[in-house]
Amino acid sequence: MSLPSATSYDLVVVGSGPAGSTYVREVYDHHPTARILLLDAGPRLTDVPGTHVKNIPDPEERALAQHASEGPGPAGRPGTRLLGAPDLPAAALSTNIGGMGAHWTGACPRPGDGERIGFIPGTELDAHLARAEQLLRVDAHAFDHAPFADEVRARLSALFDPGRPGHRRVAPMPLAVTRRPDGAHIWSGTDVVLGPAARDPRVEITDRCLCLRVVLDAGTAVGVTVRNLADGEERTVSARAVVVAADALRTPQLLHASGIRPPALGRYLNDQPQIVHAARLPDHVVTTHRAVTDRARDEDGAIVPQSGVSWVPYTDAHPFHGQVMQLDASPVPLADETTVKPGTVVGLGWFCAKDITAEDRVEFDDTTTDAYGLPAMRIHYRYTPRDLTTIEQAKKAVTEAGTAVGIPLDASPVLLPAGSSLHYQGTTRMGPADDGTSVCDSHSRVWNIRGLWVAGNNVIPTATACNPTLTSLALAVRGASSLLHHLGSAAEHGAPAPQPALGTA
Known part of the structure; x- marks a missing residue:
């Protein structure tokens, strides 16, 4: 566990679950000089980061990995902690490298009928779904x-x-x-999604490193402030692009803590x-x-x-x-x-499929903090x-x-x-227009904030009944294409040379 080794990156991704790892993999594959930082507040469970815990042969080691993923609070299903929300009593979260991708059941059905997103052309969505299936090795x-x-x-x-x-x-x-x-x-865990990026030095994966806020400058995301959970040391690192992929409850929490508060933030919460x-x-x-x-x-x-x-x-x-x-x-x-x-x-x-309403939401309290020091959550559902x-x-x-x-x-x-599905969606949903009912556009770019993307099940805007992971990865593939355009080629912009962190040689 440590703070990031450098102070400047091309891309910082907050949250190492399947969607965040998709952004890492797509940028890694298509921008060969990009320096990438992948952050997670949880521990690294396996030698290859993001390996599914079901693939750990020894049952005692498997149980220890699940316990390590729970984070502070009462234990829920193996590998999770309960949020303690009366309106969503089974709501639970995992905190570990790989996120729920280290614990999920691997079901990857394609959405159909009303589950599909009408403002994304069907041929484009199908191409993104096919890439997501490839990344996850869906069979x-x-x-x-x-x-x-x-x-x-x-x-x-x-x-x-x-x-x-x-x-x-x-x-x-x-x-x-x-x-x-x-x-x-x-x-398949997120080790499969990351592929060769999981072992390449230009992709830095930092565990037990909590993102406190996205740093903004004149309406542009320019980096993040992080805390080493081992010793409390904090540092700000710069980035040309930031992706927040911290799940459907903690992604809006981090945006709120960063002062990014569009009307739809946290609303349209959708459990199945x-x-x-x-x-x-x-x-x-x-x-x-x-x-x-x-x-x-x-x-x-x-x-x-x-x-x-x-x-x-x-x-x-x-x-x-x-x-x-x-x-x-x-x-x-x-x-x-x-x-x-x-x-x-x-x-x-x-x-x-849930009847989606704006009243189903997660709110954040600026006067009370959770176990990590971020604004406390209150769920209405x-x-x-x-x-x-x-x-x-x-x-x-x-x-x-x-x-x-x-x-x-x-x-x-x-x-x-309520909350048992662990398929929480919609809290940073995408939309075709900035009309107050969405947080990001159809490429997952947060409205009115340049250089900031959101990722995960929370981006899905429709009432789905199918397992959402494949869809959220497809939307991450789509978002990564716009992020790559934002970064441009190394020849156009020049990949920033990694700078040594303060206090290091």
């Missing part, structure tokens, strides 16, 4: 060889496919995973109401596939394919998104894994009558899905506490 067929996968998908298809267009029918879930030669899987259910596959299906292993995980911790992960896509007529996954691929425990044969129980999770209707429709759909797949383990599905 739509990683679990095709799982012994129960075809059976589960066939049962879901019979229920949901009639009347759907071909591209929105039940399908294997596209996953950010790599299949090993032995058939097990390893998960999440409903869970579980079902056991029928005995005749299990006995048909005697080759299935009794192990949920390989000796080194990799997931062993069993029933895989299936996807029931969102449509405007079906305004929720379904994931049907083998139990150990689910982030939410749905049964006691010690009492069931691996692969025989599947978890069903349905995510609903509620389900509208439209949300309650959608939730009931989703409960009906997941109940039917559980019955179609096998034998439901519970009498009825459960609506998890």
Whole structure:
């Protein structure tokens, strides 16, 4: 842990999650002389920065890495801390190199119908999504060889496919995973997104380094002020461009702390109401596939394919998104894994598109600070009558899905506490015009502040039900193209020579 080694960079990225790492990778690939600083308030968990914790072979080391990611406050889901927000009681955050990219389930469905962003041309959005899939190594067929996968998908298809267009029918879930030669899987973290940038000296990755504010000069972002969390020392470093990618709650917090306070900042907060259910596959299906292993995980911790992960896509007529996954691929425990044969129980999770309103928001208190000394958060959040209707429709759909797949383990599905999805969006949303309802333009440039971009799920302006990571990376790819134009070539502007930090040789 340390302060940045230099005082001047071409690009400073605050937040090392998947979206922030996308900006680093795109600038690294296309601007070969750029000097880049990637900051995170959390610790580095692995030798290769940003590696997914599920890829840590030893279970004790894996648990230690998850604990180290929690930050101050009560623990939430492994790798997170609870925010303590009454209106969003399950809201939780990770603080580590790689962000939630070190803990996520890797689901990467493309948005469809109303989830897509109407003011970005469709061909452009699709190209950005394709690049995001490449960066994450998305594989739509990683679990095709799982012994129960075809059976589960066939049962879901019979229920949901009639009347759907071909591209929105039940399908294997596209996953950010790599299949090993032995058939097990390893998960993509931000180490995969960063690629060679993770080990190149011109990309400096600084952990336990808190960004206190973006420094402005005459309406232009010119750097950041940071604090070493180990000893409290502070320093300001200059930059030709700044990207804030600190998640959907801490990104608006940092902008607020920096005096950047457009009307939409923190508003349009969008969580996805999440409903869970579980079902056991029928005995005749299990006995048909005697080759299935009794192990949920390989000796080194990799997931062993069993029933895989299936996807029931969102449509405007079906305004929720379904994931049907083998139990150990689910982030939410749905049964006691010690009492069931691996692969025989599947978890069903349905995510609903939220009725987005400006009243759902995170506010910041200039008189009270959080554990890091930044303005304290207060969340205002509620389900509208439209949300309650959608939730009931989703409960009906997941109940039917559980019955179609096998034998439901519970009498009825459960609506998890608000915030459980961890898919928070919208708080620095993009828009086609600076009309007070958005924070940035369609290239993620903050309105009226030159040289400043925002990134992450918080940029997504639409009511999505699908997992948002792929979309946020696609928008980061789009934003990076405008950032590269801002930086220009080294010949045009001259890449700044790194300056030694104060107090160093």
